[in-house]
Amino acid sequence: MKILFICTHNRCRSILCEAITNQTSDGLIVAKSAGSQPVGEVHPLSLKYLAENGYDKGGLESQSWDEFEDFAPDIVITVCDSAANETCPVYFTESSKAHWGLADPSKVNGPEAKIRDAFYQCIKEIENRAILLKKWIAEGYSPDEISAAIEKS
Numbered sequence: 001m002k003i004l005f006i007c008t009h010n011r012c013r014s015i016l017c018e019a020i021t022n023q024t025s026d027g028l029i030v031a032k033s034a035g036s037q038p039v040g041e042v043h044p045l046s047l048k049y050l051a052e053n054g055y056d057k058g059g060l061e062s063q064s065w066d067e068f069e070d071f072a073p074d075i076v077i078t079v080c081d082s083a084a085n086e087t088c089p090v091y092f093t094e095s096s097k098a099h100w101g102l103a104d105p106s107k108v109n110g111p112e113a114k115i116r117d118a119f120y121q122c123i124k125e126i127e128n129r130a131i132l133l134k135k136w137i138a139e140g141y142s143p144d145e146i147s148a149a150i151e152k153s
Contacts, residue, residue: 001075002073003032003074005018005021005031006065007079007080010033010039010064011038012042014034014035014079015033015042019056019060020126021126021130024127028137033060042060043106046119049116049119050123053123065092075098075146077098078101081099081101098146098150102126
């Protein structure tokens with residue numbers, strides 16, 4: 001199943017979702033991430049904390065959702081509230097859509113330990129969600145059924 005994670009700037013949460021989902025799905029999911037207004041670079045702490053948690057950070061980049069017209073995702077999942085309120089491009093009309101909001105660890109200020117904890121908490125939450133996605137796909141859920149399950153969780 002192809003899943004596109006959307007966050008406005010595509011530099012933190014959606015990037016974390018892409019990396020974690022791809023590496024925990026045992027090949028059941030091809031995850032990508034994009035932004036409606038990408039900043040063009042991945043947040044350095046996203047890469048640091050992915051690596052610290054054993055995830056491959058290779059190939060991750062901040063990209064526009066316009067670059068994914070040919071990807072034809074089965075599901076488009078927004079992970080930030082501002083992206084959830086945007087209208088997706090017309091080429092995603094065939095995709096199921098869901099919103100799975102995540103707190104933005106890149107917005108946390110304070111000592112390094114507080115920032116690290118915010119990233120680690122976000123990573124753990126994404127890991128739990130990736131496990132659910134994998135389970136639903138393995139059980140034969142359709143994209144629409146997965147989107148409905150996401151909205152209920």
